[in-house]
Amino acid sequence: MQVRKLPSVPIALLPIAVLVIMALVSITVWDIGMHIPLMSAVAVAVIVGRFLGYTWQDLEHSLVQGVSRALPAVFILFLIGTIIGTWIEGGLIPTIIYSGLTAISPAVFLPLACLVPAVVSLVLGTSLTTIATVGIAFMAIGEGMGFPPALVAGAVISGAFFGDKLSPLSDTTNLAAAMGGVKLFDHIRHMLWDTIPALAISAILYAFIGSSISGNSGTDTSQLEQLLSGLDSQFVIHPLLLLVPIAAIGLMLLRVPAILTLLMISLLGAATAFAVQGSTITDIMQSMSAGFVSETGVEFLDGLLSRGGIESMLATIALVIIATALGGILEETGAFKVLVGSMISRIKRPSSMVAGSLGAGFTVAFASGEQYVSILLPARAFVEPYQKMGLDPVNLTRAAEAVGTVGINLVPWSVPAVFAAGVFGLAPAEFIPFIFFAILVPLINLIYAYTGFTIKRTAPVEDKTFVNA
Numbered sequence: 438m439q440v441r442k443l444p445s446v447p448i449a450l451l452p453i454a455v456l457v458i459m460a461l462v463s464i465t466v467w468d469i470g471m472h473i474p475l476m477s478a479v480a481v482a483v484i485v486g487r488f489l490g491y492t493w494q495d496l497e498h499s500l501v502q503g504v505s506r507a508l509p510a511v512f513i514l515f516l517i518g519t520i521i522g523t524w525i526e527g528g529l530i531p532t533i534i535y536s537g538l539t540a541i542s543p544a545v546f547l548p549l550a551c552l553v554p555a556v557v558s559l560v561l562g563t564s565l566t567t568i569a570t571v572g573i574a575f576m577a578i579g580e581g582m583g584f585p586p587a588l589v590a591g592a593v594i595s596g597a598f599f600g601d602k603l604s605p606l607s608d609t610t611n612l613a614a615a616m617g618g619v620k621l622f623d624h625i626r627h628m629l630w631d632t633i634p635a636l637a638i639s640a641i642l643y644a645f646i647g648s649s650i651s652g653n654s655g656t657d658t659s660q661l662e663q664l665l666s667g668l669d670s671q672f673v674i675h676p677l678l679l680l681v682p683i684a685a686i687g688l689m690l691l692r693v694p695a696i697l698t699l700l701m702i703s704l705l706g707a708a709t710a711f712a713v714q715g716s717t718i719t720d721i722m723q724s725m726s727a728g729f730v731s732e733t734g735v736e737f738l739d740g741l742l743s744r745g746g747i748e749s750m751l752a753t754i755a756l757v758i759i760a761t762a763l764g765g766i767l768e769e770t771g772a773f774k775v776l777v778g779s780m781i782s783r784i785k786r787p788s789s790m791v792a793g794s795l796g797a798g799f800t801v802a803f804a805s806g807e808q809y810v811s812i813l814l815p816a817r818a819f820v821e822p823y824q825k826m827g828l829d830p831v832n833l834t835r836a837a838e839a840v841g842t843v844g845i846n847l848v849p850w851s852v853p854a855v856f857a858a859g860v861f862g863l864a865p866a867e868f869i870p871f872i873f874f875a876i877l878v879p880l881i882n883l884i885y886a887y888t889g890f891t892i893k894r895t896a897p898v899e900d901k902t903f904v905n906a
Contacts, residue, residue: 441490446779448489449772452482452763453804460850464866470752471850475759475806482766489770496766503765506809507757509696510852514750514757516699517569521745521860522724523706524570525731528672528714529681531742533574535674538661543582547647548640550575550592551874555636558600560686562607564853566699567597569860570682576861577741581664584650590861591871594846595639598853598874602842603632608695609808609842616816617834627831630891631839635877642873667733673713681705740862753859756806757852764805768814776800777818787826787894791836791886794819795879798840806851812841821898829893839882846875 459474467473479500486496524530541549554575558567572593579589601607605621614624668674685702703725710716710724728746731739767773777797784793797815805811816837823833845851849865858865869875885891 443771444485444489444775446775448485449767449775451485452478452767452772453800455481456763456850457803464849464864471756471855472752472759475756475763475850479759479763479766482763482770482772485772486766486770491770495769499765499769500762501765503761503763503768504758506765507761507807510757511754512696513565513699514754514856515747516696516703517565518728518745518747518750519703519725520566520699520706521569521573521749522726522729523703523710523721523745525573525729525742525745526714526716526721526724527678527681527706527709528674529678529706529709530570530574530577531668531672532674532676532678533571533682534577535665535668536676536679537574537578538581538665541578543584543650544648545644546579546582546584547588547592547643547650550579550589551596551636551640551643554593554596555599556596557686558597559604560600560606562600562604562610563695564594564597564601565856566702567600568593568857572597572857572860573741573744577664577738580737580741581661584647586861587863587867588646588650588871590857590863590868591873592639592643594853594857594868594872595636595643595874598843598846599632599636602838602878603628607842609812609838612809613812613816613834613838613841616813616837617820617830619830619834623831624834627891627893628835628838631835631878631881631885635874635881638877639873663735664738667735667738671731671733673715675713678709678713681709744860744862749859753852753855756850756855760806760850760852761810764801764807764810767804768810773801773804773814774818777815781818781822784822787828787892788887788889790819790822790826790828791832791892792883794823794833794836795840795844795882795886798837799844799879802840802845802848802851806845806848806855808841808845808852811845812837815841824895824898827894827897829895831893836882839878843875844879846872 456474456478459477463469463474483496554567554571557571558564561567575593576586576589601609603625604610614621688698688701707721710721726746727748728744731742733739780793780797784790794815798811801814802811816833819833823830846853847869848854854865
């Protein structure tokens with residue numbers, strides 16, 4: 438029987454180093470996206486696994502196990518593709534765009550592009566659906582007002598992940614609380630200390646930048662009129678159509694299972710397209726499959742509205758599958774265990790413990806690109822070390838979400854970043870610098886760690902020992 442060895446820290450880092458180097462070259466030189474860098478990292482991880490004594494069957498099993506974790510997300514992405522198609526075909530997103538263009542002042546647009554998705558995602562408990570619906574509308578409104586698309590995307594993503602982090606309906610919020618063994622609303626209350634300041638500062642920054650842009654460029658009324666005319670020419674625009682998004686929110690509040698809810702939301706869009714827009718069954722099926730094709734005659738509007746469908750999600754799904762396969766291999770071969778364990782073994786102070794859990798979260802996020810893994814592994818590894826240092830587990834669950842839910846958006850090949858890139862038609866590197874919320878939340882947690890502010894203490898548990906994962 439072949440003996441399996443744990444990797445040393447340099448060996449454990451090798452697949453991650455290959456991923457980062459290949460990603461930089463891919464983005465700056467080859468311009469081919471993240472599929473090849475991730476596949477390269479998988480290949481290196483497999484070679485490392487063989488070197489450590491794992492059989493091909495072991496590695497194949499770990500790869501499949503990793504991918505299996507992504508299957509619920511894959512089905513959700515398929516359904517979001519159909520939602521985008523049917524909500525454009527049904528005139529729902531065009532109606533939101535039309536309402537925004539006529540009601541929102543350019544001076545307040547950017548902070549609203551952050552705050553409105555924040556409210557929607559807080560109610561829905563999901564960032565991806567918020568980005569795919571309200572986000573597309575704000576992108577069109579912003580383009581019509583002359584705002585850079587990457588800046589608008591950053592504002593929308595900031596708001597969308599506010600709700601994903603704080604909503605009691607969010608899967609990541611519930612996962613983090615469960616992994617730390619804390620009550621859900623204790624976890625949420627403790628997160629208010631980093632989430633609210635981060636959103637407030639983000640909104641202020643967007644307001645400042647937005648006022649500078651709108652003040653310098655002014656509003657091109659002819660372009661706005663062209664956009665409104667283009668929407669009017671292709672869609673039936675009516676305020677009553679806004680009842681459909683309200684109904685979608687109602688489904689979420691009823692706690693209907695996510696996949697069933699998204700299916701019903703997609704069908705609501707299809708029914709609206711058939712009953713209000715006069716679309717044929719063929720038109721609707723094509724929008725659900727290949728995406729909606731806009732023919733307003735306004736070039737940039739057609740480019741923004743010609744999207745959606747299951748096919749548009751395939752590249753994103755491929756990245757999700759490859760990234761989770763890599764995470765599965767790194768977990769099976771003990772790479773995550775070694776890396777996180779090496780951090781824990783060097784920690785001597787409570788402040789460093791919180792900072793270390795943030796660092797561990799980013800390490801896993803860069804290696805896996807997946808929210809669940811980035812929350813689950815560090816949270817599971819740091820529970821007992823936190824207790825031994827007299828740190829309440831709510832500090833750990835807050836740090837886990839700071840990185841696993843929000844900070845992961847700063848990783849260009851992560852599932853959230855790749856998804857947003859696919860929806861908005863931008864490269865992750867374009868909008869990541871403008872996701873102020875994702876930058877501020879981990880930073881605020883780091884400041885709290887070293888100042889002790891909001892760090893909740895308990896009596897140290899001396900009879901516990903450190904665990905690695």
